[in-house]
Amino acid sequence: MEKEVRVRYAPSPTGLQHIGGVRTALFNYLYARSQGGKFILRLEDTDRTRYDEKYVQNLYDTMAWLGIDWDEGGSKGGEYGPYVQSERFELYKEYAQKLVEKGEAYYCFCDAERLERIRKIQTENKLPPGYDRNCRHLTPEEIKANLDAGKPYVIRLKVPLEGETKFTDHLLGDIVWKNEDISPDPVLLKSDGFPTYHLANIVDDHMMKITHVMRAQEWIPSTPLHVQMYRSFGWEHPEFCHLPMVNGSDGKKLSKRHGSTSLNEFRARGYLPQAIVNYVALLGCSYDDGVDMYTLEELGKKFKLEHLNKAPAVFDYKKLEWYNGQYIRALTDEELYKWTLPFITGTGDACLEINPENPQPKPKVGPEYSGVAMGDDGEPVCVDSSMNMSSADVKAALMKLMPLIKERLHFLTDAAEMVHFLFTEPAVPPKADIIPKKIDEAKTKEVLENAIEFVKQLPSLDHEASEALAKSYAEKLGIKLGDFMMPIRMAVTGSRVSPPLMGSILILGVEKSVERIRRTLAEF
């Protein structure tokens, strides 16, 4: 019988979840699903100085938002738990000790001062940095004396001094490293009894019966050391598959210089998880079936390691935006209402913590842009009390608007500005904003005068007939259709960004629309 596939995502909670991490999580998840295996979530929280509880929360939130569920680990537990490394420190100590007993690792009593001295000499002589293996040769008597004297120590791995380490990466093929190029005898257990990443990672992958390690390519330089550690323990190592790099458009590793990278930023910007999942699943993986759109479930059936590309993937923000538009248009009106409401009211995802160094402009969301706030009872309320709208009215107006804005949204955040005209009386825009470039003030006045009659006829016309009517007005006035619509749009909605005009007028109501046109006309 084939061994059950067991894969893991093992983030260190020292930062917000970003695209690279999510891609690793997703590929592991998809591989487990496609193989009927298990996907394990392990928290590698050995770095206590950079640890923050909020990053653990962010991990769970992000996974839940994306719909990536795991079988064991994290908050769920399982047969091989605990799955949080800080709860397993005793185990790592035990295993480090075992390696010492086997003669595969040794106590090192060198203090910080000595290490600093070596480092200095190495820099001065332009030698590669690293431990000089001083304690590798201590006699049992010397070790005992040091231990009896209570000298602090670390445990270091005995990396072979000669020969090479070879492993086969599933994607990249055979990789061979000279052992002299592996870091000289890295620390496994620190003097405070805490494990290093390498020790905890190997012990856990073995104990948790991980069959495939799929992780970012930046871990390749650590892999020869890991292979050596498996050998030292006398364990078989899992299969390694280092995932293709994710670069920005300039060919450099994707970073915040290129734009958003943390998932919180994408969420706060109004991306749908379906779009992110679909796009990220194609970063370094291609199915060659001419299909663009995949659900998480479909991907879970299709995913194969054979679909991975060796070449780095380029993160294309425009392509992701395209996916977002596609998925927005695929939502029902009710779903779109649910997704956009946090942005309209400036709550939920709209308030997520984003990278403080985030170079992106802040999206225009919340009551200031939409005219709608979130009431204490969780129902939307109109900020302008003179509008006399109940929560039910607000919801009804928004629901009517959903099919209209659906066609125009690139991001969920765009909704706030688009709904604004329904919930507040817009100030009459300055004339310069109302008069289209191609026509003059007198003609614009004529447009607005005709607009009153035009608007009054709309309720009795279907969409096509109202389009035809608008065209006939434009023709009569000897102007382009766009130049007929623009002043009306500005008068009725107070903005250039509005949902389709005729539909918007019908939702606002003829009476109110005419009133706004009259108010604007008074300025001419």
Ligand code: GLU
């Ligand atoms: N904790 C490591 C990280 O943060 C895991 C690397 C691995 O998958 O081995 O990326």
